[in-house]
Amino acid sequence: xxxxxxxxxxxxxxxxxxxxxxxxxxxxxxxxxxxxxxxxxxxxxxxxxxxxxxxxxxxxxxxxxxxxxxxxxxxxxxxxxxxxxxxxxxxxxxxxxxxxxxxxxxxxxxxxxxxxxxxxxxxxxxxxxxxxxxxxxxxxxxxxxxxxxxxxxxxxxxxxxxxxxxxxxxxxxxxxxxxxxxxxxxxxxxxxxxxxxxxxxxxxxxxxxxxxxxxxxxxxxxxxxxxxxxxxxxxxxxxxxxxxxxxxxxxxxxxx
Numbered sequence: 001x002x003x004x005x006x007x008x009x010x011x012x013x014x015x016x017x018x019x020x021x022x023x024x025x026x027x028x029x030x031x032x033x034x035x036x037x038x039x040x041x042x043x044x045x046x047x048x049x050x051x052x053x054x055x056x057x058x059x060x061x062x063x064x065x066x067x068x069x070x071x072x073x074x075x076x077x078x079x080x081x082x083x084x085x086x087x088x089x090x091x092x093x094x095x096x097x098x099x100x101x102x103x104x105x106x107x108x109x110x111x112x113x114x115x116x117x118x119x120x121x122x123x124x125x126x127x128x129x130x131x132x133x134x135x136x137x138x139x140x141x142x143x144x145x146x147x148x149x150x151x152x153x154x155x156x157x158x159x160x161x162x163x164x165x166x167x168x169x170x171x172x173x174x175x176x177x178x179x180x181x182x183x184x185x186x187x188x189x190x191x192x193x194x195x196x197x198x199x200x201x202x203x204x205x206x207x208x209x210x211x212x213x214x215x216x217x218x219x220x221x222x223x224x225x226x227x228x229x230x231x232x233x234x235x236x237x238x239x240x241x242x243x244x245x246x247x248x249x250x251x252x253x254x255x256x
Contacts, residue, residue, distance in 0.1 A: 037117055040110040045212035047107040048205050052235070054100055055198070059242040065255050069175035076174040104153075111146065145201040152194035159187070178246070179256045188247035199240030206232035 033039035061079075064072040082092035155165065160177050163169030168180040182188050207228055249255040 034110075037114065040114050040117075041212045043106055044110040044114070045209050047103040047110070048209055048212075050100070050103045051107060052202065052206065055202070055239050056235075059239050062246065063242065065175070065178065065246060066249070069173075072175040072178075073173065104150075108146070108150070111143075115143070141200060142204050145197040148194060148197040149201055152190070152197070155190070155194075179250055182247045182250035183256060185251070188251050191247045192244050195240045195243040198243070199236040202239060203232050203236035206235050 034043060061075060062072075064075040079093055080090045158165040159181055160166065160174070163171065163177070166177060166181050168177070170176050182191065210228055246255070
């Protein structure tokens, strides 16, 4: 008789994306929800709404520039004194800033995580230009427009909030800081390019936000597409257009 030999045991490779050990459940339910693709899409959509609200009110608050230095500086001081004397000066303002920083960080992380999940689910890239039929140009450049806006935000703070990048910066005189900064052609051009990128990013973000939140059934999407597209285009053009008007106004002498 011949001895039978058992086949060697096969140890699964858990490093492969196809075979992964299950996640341990977190004591916080929200963390478990965020680990899923649906949870990440919800976080990206909700933080996107928060950031859209910020850029909208920020742009229209800055329209005070057209009323002169006194009105613009008074508006800047008003923001520092929200709910004073109930709370200390700048307390609410810094609370809003920290909330926006958290929203911005979560927005970036959820977008990055979703990109990784998509790549793991489809390791082979699309092979034909026809695969882009359903994806517009704004969607395909979403990552790069987001990077441009993020880098510009850092520059914007260094230029007009901290004063590191503005040699003529005067603390407590925001009208002077804005007008002297945008009076330099390279800086004005930078603000225009960055806000064009912001407009592109807002367009696709506003367009896709309904889908991310699941507020429209897929069978009704074609009927609502013109409404969604109109809202996205109108919002993006409005915010980016207002922001772009400031460097143009300073460079042409309308403001300054």
